[in-house]
Amino acid sequence: MSIVISSDFDSGNAELVEIAGNRIDVNIRKDIRSDFFQWFHFRAEGLSVGEEYTFRILNAGKSSYPEGWKIHNIPYSEDGKTWERLPSSFEDPILTFKLVPKIGAASFAYFGPYDLTRHKEMISRAQASPYFVSIEVGKSCESRNIELLSFGSGGGEKKNLWILARQHPGESMAEWFMEGLIERLCDPEDEAAKGILSWADLHLIPNINPDGTFHGNLRTNAKGANLNREWDKASEEYSPEVLFALKEMDRIGVDACLDIHGDEDIPYVFGSGAEGNPGFTERLQTIDDAFRQNWMKINQTFQVEHGYDKDEPGKGDLSLCTNQVSERFNCFSLTIEMPFTDDHNHPDPLNGWSPEKSKVLGASSIEALSSIKHLL
Template structure:
């Protein structure tokens, strides 16, 4: 056996992968996360290890302290999988700017990720099976800078226009798990709550706003390093065609309710952010957003209203962010959902933390809550 054969092999050259090997020294593997292309953002990682069976190896991500949100690492736990189906949390340490974890592999292959991945191949499968379902209309609204499709599903016939979109920040993979749950519920022809909701509202669902960043393994930006959630005031074909084609489609329908689905690195809770600070703010408009949050918290233990982002002061809302832009542009009841990379601490899961399945269940709860108040919007 040659010396190289004794070392495990690290690989991230696949759909959504991200890591760079710095050094392998015995049982210690030093790594770095790669920045988004043409950007300084990085935090998402996803890689596989071959040839580690029966060994306890220590993995160290040396540049974690320089990542986009280093305050997200304390209390965070890496996800590990041997089948790419179940992603369990493993004990993870963060000290001196280094993220470190140990793993004893009982199989030839193991994968590690910041959160359970939702790759572009998984997205294509979601699009294919959803497009075949009765009552679903598929449109390609436009294309990304890399030429990938911006897919949109229209479901329902009611007068209220609901737009649901996610994955503006591609490393927030829990968002497309949520989207999968939402699409499954909206296409459940046997569900009476769904049937009633679809009679009152038409849903436009864009499951992935940033396919280029998803495939490239980015945290936050598209193919040219642009943060799409800072493009909604003046999107362009050159920098943000993904936003431009979606906003153009919204202009044709109008928007009564908007849900922008995200993940948050630091806060161990699910919460929604609103549109305080927009020029046209009224208490009556804002109360619909607050009422939704209260009803959702009462409806599921996987949501709360105590933790979240600070509210913008009057007149200071950033209109380049979609939630603010759509509330101002259309008078929409507009919200940003944030799900944790950690866990929903009010209702924790010691094995999986916040997970794909719980993301999907939260989508169901959010649609049920919307059904309960759609007549009032």
């Protein structure tokens, strides 16, 4: 049997260049209508058990974040469910990793994938939650569904807490984060979930960029738009995904917002706030500080030492979700970044930063948000 390389599936991205003996060379394809690229996901079949294969990504060094490859071991899966990591070496521009397969097939990706099939299953399960209130459905450029799930319990005045994920579709850890959170909202025995929903409604958009996810993009939607630069100019033509979220936020209101991402270079979990906004206040700074300090105690992977440089006062970019939402609703808003490679405070050579750790972090956001109730 000859070796077959495929990527023509939901969230796939790789182009076969050559198979020469046991060496398999691929390139990563650019995002649609964009020069960004880094996400890859492909499958190899027809491998011989016990033989060593060398896989090379020839254009890795030309990708959007080439520095990231220096510390990136490669997620792979033989059963399509469990993802471990293979050591890799990067000699610009070529990324190389080797596999001795235990069965005749294996999948490789930039991070444990979260495809639209799994997404649909999660959306269905979420609606069986005892706290599920409503679903609104927006449409992407290519008419895929964008689900907004609202959870609550009882009546009365509630705070509106928003969490959205996957503006950047290659950051699949963001949707694993949402799955960890949603699983808790589906558990009637979960006291912390019950507690937060007694004073807040949770509004979740688990995947705001389904087109990018389907096409295996790193950063953009089907029109080539980077959604996290569209929040001050969202349009029906280029960024209906953001337009839908903003319309629903305007209708419902926002008291706090988390926007979930992954970072290619920085090997830690961190937050990035709205401190550069013209309308940023001491009150918002107090909430931001409390949220970060509390979350560190609840989940030790979250930390405040490493992260992006802070924006200077008044220099915040209002095209970013976190900044636009904070400015528009005078509310606490934070971008959450997880690593692609590993959490260097808690190194894990076998799994690196993983879907499972992303889920645990997402689950812990319930306690982190609960801890700032008195400040909202």
